[in-house]
Amino acid sequence: MTESPTISVEDIRDVLIRSISAELGIPPSELATDRPFAEHGVDSLAALSVAMELEDACGLTDLPATLLWDYPTVDVLAPALRHLADGRPMPAGEGE
Amino acid sequence: MEPLASTLVQTRAARVVPASSQQVGLWFIHQADPSCAAYHLLFAAEVVAGPEVGDRVREVLTDLVREHEALRVCFRPGQDGPVQYVEHAVPLDLRHRDARHLDPDALRRQVRADSRAPFDLTAAPLWRIHLYRTGEESWVVAFVAHHIAVDFWSLAMLLAEVRSRLNGTASLFPLDGSAFADHARNQSAYLASGAASGLLAAEAERLAEAPSSIDLCGDRPRPPVPSHEGGSVPFTLSPAVSDGVRVLARETASTRYMTLLAAYNVMLSRLSGQPEVLVGTPTSGRLQRRLRHALGNFVNTVVVRGHVDEASTYRELLAATRERVVAAMRGQELPFPWLVRMLAPQRDPSRTPLFQAGFAWDRLPFLANMGQFFLLEPDPSTAVTVAGARLRPYPVPQQEGQTDLWAEMGGERDGGYVGVLRYNTDIFTEGTARGLAATFVATVEALVGRPDVPMRQLSRCDRQQAAALDRWGHGPVRELPDTTLPALIRAQAGRTPDATALVADGEQWSYARLQRAVDAVAAAVRTAGAGPGACVAVLAERGAPLVAALLGVLEAGAAYVPLDPQLPAARLGYMAADSGARLLLTQERLRAHWPAEIPACRLDDVLADGAGLSGHGTVREPAAAGAHPAASTDLAYVLYTSGSTGRPKGVAVPHRALINLLLSMRAETGFSPSDGLLAVTTVSFDIAALELFLPLVAGGRVIMWDGAAADGAALAARIAESGATWIQATPTSWRMLRDAGWDGSPRLHVLCGGEELPAELADFLAPRVASLRNVYGPTETTVWSTAGVVRPSAGVDLGSPLANTQLLVLDGSGRRVEPGFPGELHIGGAGLADGYWRRQELTAERFVTGLPAAPDRRLYRTGDRVRWTSDGRLLYHGRLDSQVKLRGHRIELGEVEATFQAMDGVAAAVAVVRDDRLVAYLVAEPGVTLAPSALRTSAALTLPQYLVPNLVIILPELPRTANHKIDRSRLPAPSPETDVPFTQPRDAVEITLARVWGELLGLPQVSIHANFFELGGHSLLAVQLAAAVRAEWGRELPVSTLLTHGTIAELAAVIRRDEQDTVRGPLVTLRRGDTARRPLFLFHPFGGTIFCYLELAKHLPPGRAIHALEAPGLDRAGDAEVSVEEMATRYLAHLREAQPHGPYALGGWCFGGVIAFEAAGQLHALGEETDLIAAIDTRAPVPANVPEGADDATLLSWFARDLAVPFGTTLDVPAEELRSLGTDDAFDQILARAAAIGVLPGDSDRAQLLRYFEAYLANGIALQTYFPDPTALDLLLLRATDEPADHGPALGWEPLIRGSLEVVDVPGDHNSVMYPPHAATVAAAIAQWMGEHPR
Structure with missing residues (x-):
């Protein structure tokens, strides 16, 4: 969490949308940010790739394997990661 | 191998890195089963290419091996568990085979066999390439790797990298061949962290009280240790069903994996009959960035705990499954073998721990255009071109036999999901596995088609399965005459x-x-x-x-x-x-x-x-x-x-x-008019109707057996002399006949039913009779509902339905279950009873109409769990309720429990069947003391003999489960509880009986006054007891004698009564042993009896038989020997019948040591070796040890004293008192007092006592006249250190033993060394000298 201390929620959303649409092979515009990732076809393998992209972008390591299940939409996940990048605990996710 | 490479291998040491938990797990599997091929990963293809491509591939691979350490590893044993070695140079393992002469099937078999050739895990590389030349420019190539070194992801990445290099294009990713080396270290650091212990606690909670196994209801008895042998069955979901899966996944925010896993769980739940199913599922294990492109084995298996309630809908199940999968994924960083160790679940070596079924979803996004290569049934038009070579899939089954069942999915063909179902051939046949795959497809179709209907309302079975069930389950339709x-x-x-x-x-x-x-x-x-x-x-x-x-x-x-x-x-x-x-x-x-x-x-x-x-x-x-x-x-x-x-x-x-x-x-x-049926069954058992009436409706004859039901020998004789051509009996009766020595009747046709026919009994019967039919049916459907000729090689099944009879195997919702699936057998048709006499409610409960499978048909619910095999054989899988069959009798445990519960003082009662015995566990009301034998007696007043428990055990309380139900599985193992105090045997007859009883009943010791039937004996064991009596004494003992003479003491009296007439050898077997090992022979001490060895025999290490030799004069007057030499010669004749040649192991206490010494000398003279003479507190036969002369009264007083010693009591009759009585009265005096304290059997008479005394005197004379010469023998002398009389440090043996004289001091005096607690010490001392001596 040293590399990009100032990354914004918007930046995180962009990373998320870009990596998920790339992973699923769909245009970013088709990704509804209030709908669960799984609804778009994200599976655990895709989730792993997305999580790694997020680690790189946010300068975080060891994100939980179930991140995209615990915070199942872009709208929920992005602010949660923002908290984490600030060194604060993540808010309770839906899957907990 | 190139010379340069081999030099490198020899000169540069390998790098050593630790092995990960998963690798350690695979190492141990390999150690246990070095031929196991279940963890071989495989990629195979047909290739058309010029030779230059082959050379290029070889170069690429050589480069890759040089570049990546991960391709050069092997494993060797380390301090604790295996260690990973990274070799510096490793040659390619390429195996060529010219396959141009092989037809396609033979080639396929060859590839499969080669791919299964075991790896030596200690030698790198742990992967190899098989090349088969099939034409001028065509090949089949198979890449085989052991999973301990690489995972499937690695294999796919390698393949992509080879492809890029051959094509000369950029690599898809930077392949990392060294990250694996730190993995194990990182893993152990992680496992020591707080994060890991937090996850472990969560996993422990998540998996708490999960079922220890799921019984997948296989075709074959599970071997004690799994073989890792398996098969594969491909299956396909139609594009429409696959679309349904995709849509449902999306609608429920699940993955397709979760959607199909939920359906798989439904199938497993139906197969096992339990709602909870644990399923193993592999995860990539590449959570860290650094492992993303690493070569190695990182896969980890997690356990998904599924719960299926068919009252809910599939959509509801999906939502729950999603949460359960995510919960399992949270723990994916904990390596599975480590988790098993930490959770330490109840282990059963015949099953994989925690889960027996697996489900994998494999997707290789970067190899998208080669997806077909990983399918068992790829699209036949698939072909890819790499560097001018044309590749087509060459599917070969792999990774079979890891678990009982394993479904692998993730691939698609023509828009439909395809998968492979792997099964363990230890328990499943191929037909059953195919049926399971078909059922999985049908289950997905049914669930996906109607996701919002409670699952129990959906039908099971596809059309083909339903047609087969109709064919198998409907007996021939025959018009029934309207007659009586x-x-x-x-x-x-x-x-x-x-x-x-x-x-x-x-x-x-x-x-x-x-x-x-x-x-x-x-x-x-x-x-x-x-x-x-x-x-x-x-x-x-x-x-x-x-x-x-x-x-x-x-x-x-x-x-x-x-x-x-x-x-x-x-x-x-x-x-x-x-x-x-x-x-x-x-x-x-x-x-x-x-x-x-x-x-x-x-x-x-x-x-x-x-x-x-x-x-x-x-x-x-x-x-x-x-x-x-x-x-x-x-x-x-x-x-x-x-x-x-x-x-x-x-x-x-x-x-x-x-x-x-x-x-x-x-x-x-x-059945024809010339046939006769021997009717043996009591009329209170419904099957008697067949025996009494079938011959009469066929014009044949009924031959009535009126002997005792349990008298096998008499029945066998009757079978032979009656000329019967048919007989019907229960498996218990057949076992009884076999135990009685019956060896078949070639003209006899046999109906066997009433309880499950064990395969071993069928194997015995079938070849010994004209025909063997297994028959099955409850009383409620009139005697039998199925019958079938047994062919033991095919296994035992229930046969086919009788005429006008329908068999339906239904689940709890009244649906027909698929072939291969267990369910409750329901029977309909003309055989149905009207119901239970004047018990309407009970009748309505068991005779049901309106079930979904047959709404209009009246069916009897049998309570029997059965299963159709894929080839239409009906197999029995036990009861669904607490009804049990014991020795052919139908037993409702509830009836036994209710009977005891109604008795005064009984607070609670539970009945179970354990080891073929009916056992009742009772709890007394506060302040009440229950007497098991009295309770049995009062139970026998109302219950038939077969419902009276063999054992009654009183417990302070009954074990209960968490929700306060009685936990039958935790009831203590039945150990006999009797109110009779222990009394040990008093002569050779009783010793032998006690040994036989102990063997039959599985008891360490048996009191001579305990009742055979109260100790858990039952009629079959009684038959075996009768056989043992015949073998031992050559006496036919009717089984009925055992009923009336139920204790050892009583039975011994019967045997003794006419034993005088039979000549029995002096050899008494105290304990039987392994026939491959030599026995130990113990000679009687002064007085001729051998009770003194009972305690010793208990403590000697098991395995070797222990025989004792008693003085023959005890049984027959005038037979006492008066010289040690004569005694030894005589005993040796018997001893050598038991063991013809040496080396011998001999011993004896007191005077017995002297006889052993003499016997060894005689054996030596015959050229036989003796490797042990154990003399227990034996004074040497030298003049200095001869006692002062004593008169008759003194001797008689000593005799009385010694008589009581073995029983741990004293019989002190002073010499003066005896001297005043005269000989006859003196004898009567001793007889009365000895019998009163239980030292002699109650039926002993003066003649017997006289014989005992004669033997005593004869021993005395023999000892006083025996002064042997020194010999070269070795002697082990055990000296009782607390003996007050001083006979020197070696009891005077020094001048007689020229070999080695080993003196071991043991606590106790001359008498007490043979009794508790000292006998155990003596046994331990002798055991040192009794090592392994094969016969």
Whole structure:
């Protein structure tokens, strides 16, 4: 969490949308940010790739394997990661 | 191998890195089964290419091996577990084979066999390439790797990298061949962290109280250790169903994996019959960035805990499954083998821990255009071109046998999901696996098609399966004549009046005579006013009158209620009263058994009065004036069976059902007029109806067996001399016959039923008889519902339905289950009883109509768990309720429990069957002391013998589960509890009996006053006991003797009574041993008896037999030897029968040590070796040790004293007292006092005591005159250190032993060394010298 201390929620959303649409092979515009990732076809393998992209972008390591299940939409996940990048605990996710 | 490479291998040391938890797990699997190929990963393809491509591939691979350490690893044992070695240089392992002469099938077999050739995990590389040349420019190539080194992701990345390099294009990603080296270290650091312990706690909670295994109901008995052998079955979901999966996944925010896993769980839940199913699922294990492109094995398996409630919808199940999968994924960083170790679940070495079924979803996004290469049934048009080479998939099954079942999905073909179902061939046949795959496809289709309907409302079985079930489950349809049993027999009697119908009591009854007797009985029944609709109780001994009575009742239009005089009076009374019987047909000699309050009609009178009952004659027309013959729908009999509520229940069977059984079995067996059936079953068991009536409807004869049911030897003899061609009996009876030495009858056709037919018994029976049929059916569907010829090689099944009979295997929702799936057998058709006599509620519960599988059909719910195999054989899988079959008897445990619960002082009762014994566990009310033997006795007043527990065990409280149900699995193992204090055997007969009882009952020691049946003995064990008595004493002991002489002491008295006439050797076996190992022989001490060795024998290490030699004079007057040399010679003759040649192991306490010494000397002279002479506190036979002379009275006093020593008591009769009495009175005095304290058997007489004394005197004379020469023998002397008399440090042996003289001091005095607690020390000292000595 040293590399990009100032990354914004918007930046995180962009990373998320870009990596998920790339992973699923769909245009970013088709990704509804209030709908669960799984609804778009994200599976655990895709989730792993997305999580790694997020680690790189946010300068975080060891994100939980179930991140995209615990915070199942872009709208929920992005602010949660923002908290984490600030060194604060993540808010309770839906899957907990 | 190139010379340069090999030099490198030798000169540069390998790098050593630790192995990960998963690798350690695979290492141990390999250690346990080095031929295991279940963890070989495989990629194979057909290639068309020029030789230059091959050279190029070789270069690329060589480069890759040089670049990446991960391709150069192997494993060797380290300090604790394996260590990973990274070699510096590793040659390619390329294996060429010219396959141009092989046809495609042979090649496929060859590739499969080669791919399964085991790896040596200690030698790199742990991967290899098989190349098969199939043409000028065509090849089959197979890449095989051991999973311990790489995972499938690595294999795919390698493939992508090779492809890029061959094509000369950029790599898809930077392959990392060294990250693996730090993985294990990182893993152990992580596992020591707080994060890991947090996850572990969560996993422990998540998996708490999960079922320890799921029983997937296989075809074969599970081997004690899995073999890792398996097979693969491909399956395909249609594009439409696959679309349904995609849509549902999206709608429920699940993955396709979760959606299909939920369906898989539904299938497993149905297969195992349990709602909870644990499924293993692999995860990539590449959570960290650094492992993303690493070569190695990182895969980790997590356990998904599924729960299926078919009352919910599939959509609801999906939502729950999603949460359960995510919960499992949270723990994915904990390596599975580590998790197993930490959770330490209950282990069963025959099963994989935690889960037995797996589900994998594999997707290789970067190899998208090669997806077909990983399918078992790829699209045949698939082809890719790499660097001018053309590749086509070459599917070979792999990774088979890792678990019981494993479904692998993730691939698609033509828009449909495809998968492979791997199964372990230890338990599943290929046919069953195919059926399971088809069922999975049908299950997905049904669930996805109607995701919002409760799952239990969806139908099971596809059309093909339903058609097969119809074919297998419906017996032939045959028109049933509208008639009754007596009418059929009358017709037969009209056709063959003079043919023999019955052979009983040494008489032959013709059909005409039988018919006249039947008519006489019918007339008597009518006269007594018991016509149609009435019940008539029949209580008669086995014989022709019994058959006449049963048929006479039917002829009169009434129904019979069979009563077996062997049943307790209370039970007979209950049956008579409950049935409302208006008349009792019985015999005068059974008067003691007559239930009160029913008018009795003596068969003796009826049959004696009947005019012209003997001799020839014609058969009269039926029915005197005013008679109403029965209709086919009228009741034929009411038969009582064990009832779960504690009261027997009557099954009401109509004529129609009985006729259907008899005619169907006549067709099945081909029973002919020349056949005779030996009827052995009691009338209180419904199958007796077949034995008594089938021969009569076929014009054959019934041969009545009237001996004791448990007398196997007598029955075997009767089978042989009766000329019977048919017999029906339970497996228990067949075992009894086998134990009695019966070895088959080539002319005998056999029906075996009443309980499960074990395969080993079928193997024994089938080749020894003309034919063997397994028959099955509950009383409620009239004797039998299925029958089939047993072919042992094919296994035992229940056979096929009888005529007009339908078998349906249904689940708890009343749906038909798929072939291969277990369910409850429901039976419909003409054999159905009317129901339970006057028990409407119970009838409605068990005889059901309106089930989804057959809404209009009345079905009997059998409570039997069964399964159709894929080839239409019906297999039995036990009971669904607490009804058990024990030795052929149907037992409702509830009835046993209710009986005890009703007794005073009993707070709670539980009955179980353990090791073929019925055991009752009781808890007493506060302040009450329960006496097990008294409780058994009072249970026997109301329960038939087979319902009386073999063991009654009193517990302070019953074990309970978390939700306070009685936990039967935690009831303590039955150990006999008897109120009889332990008394040890008093002579050789009792010693031998005690040993035999201990062996049969599995007890370490048996009191001579404990009752055989109270210790858990039962009729079958009694048969074995009788056989042991025959072997030991050559005496035929009727099993009935055991019933009346139930203790060792009583039985010994019977055996002793005429043992005087038989010559028995002096060798007594104290303990049997491994026949491959040499026994230990112990010689009697002064006095000739051998009780002193009982305690020692208990403590000597197991394995070697222990024989003792007692003085022959004890049994026969005037047989006492008076010289040690003669004694030894005589004993050696017997000893050498048991062990013809040395080396021998000998020993003895006191004087016994002297005999052992002499015996060893004689053996030496015969050229035989002795490797152990153990003398226990034996004074050397030297003049200095000879005692002062003593008169008769002194000797007699010593004799009395020594008599009591073995029993841990004292018998002190002073010499002065004896001297004043005179010899005879002195003897009487000792006899009385010895018997009073239990030192001599109660039936001992003076003659016996005299013989004991003679032997004592003879020993004394022998010892005083034995002064041997020194010898070269070795002696082990155990010296009792607390003995007050001083006989020197080696008890005077020094001058006699020229070999080694080893003296071991043991605590105790001369007598107490042989008894607790010192005998154990002596045994331990001898054990040192008794190592492994193969015979």
